[in-house]
Amino acid sequence: MDHRKKLLHTARMPIRWGDMDAYGHVNNTVYFRYMEQARVEWLEQEQVVVRPGGDGPVIINTACTFLRPMTYPGTVEVRTYVGAVGRSSCQTYVDLLVDGELYAEGSAKVVWMDTRTGKSVPLPDHVRAALEAE
Known part of the structure; x- marks a missing residue:
């Protein structure tokens, strides 16, 4: 693991029959849903009300590398990590594992935004404290 990343949250969810596509494996779009659900669980853990x-978190970019x-x-x-923390944003990284084996790696940049103005705002103090805690 990159020494600049800190584990924030681990989620476990079933792979559903309907997650698969015509090729008989989980469709690539579903990996993003797994990452989204884990991110929502982490935010709920931090008492963030969307x-x-x-004010609340929005995603400005996301990526996934499909390994298996x-x-x-x-x-x-789904293991969610935080990397760089800025004034109004944080970079998150995700490992998706099955039976302890890495199947995909993802990332998302989360920015705190005032939904009325569409402008970024500083991270809430309690979120920043959780992100920066050792």
């Missing part, structure tokens, strides 16, 4: 008309195809049945373990 609501229209307030996942198939049903199984359980995917």
Whole structure:
């Protein structure tokens, strides 16, 4: 693991039959849903309330490198890490594992935004404290 990354959250979710595509493996779009669900669980853990008309996290870019195809049945373990933390944003990284084996690596840049203005705002103090805690 990159020494600049810190583990924030680990989520486990079932690979569903409907996650697979005509090729018989999990469709590439579903990997992003796994990462999204893990990110939502982490935000809920930090008591972040996402609501229209307030400040909250938005994703400005995301990526995934598919290393091995996942198939049903199984359980995917999604490990979310934080890297660089800025004034209003943080870079996150994700490992997707099945049975302890790495199947994909992802990332997303999370920016805190005032949804009324569309402008970035500073990370909430309690979120920054969680991101920067040793």
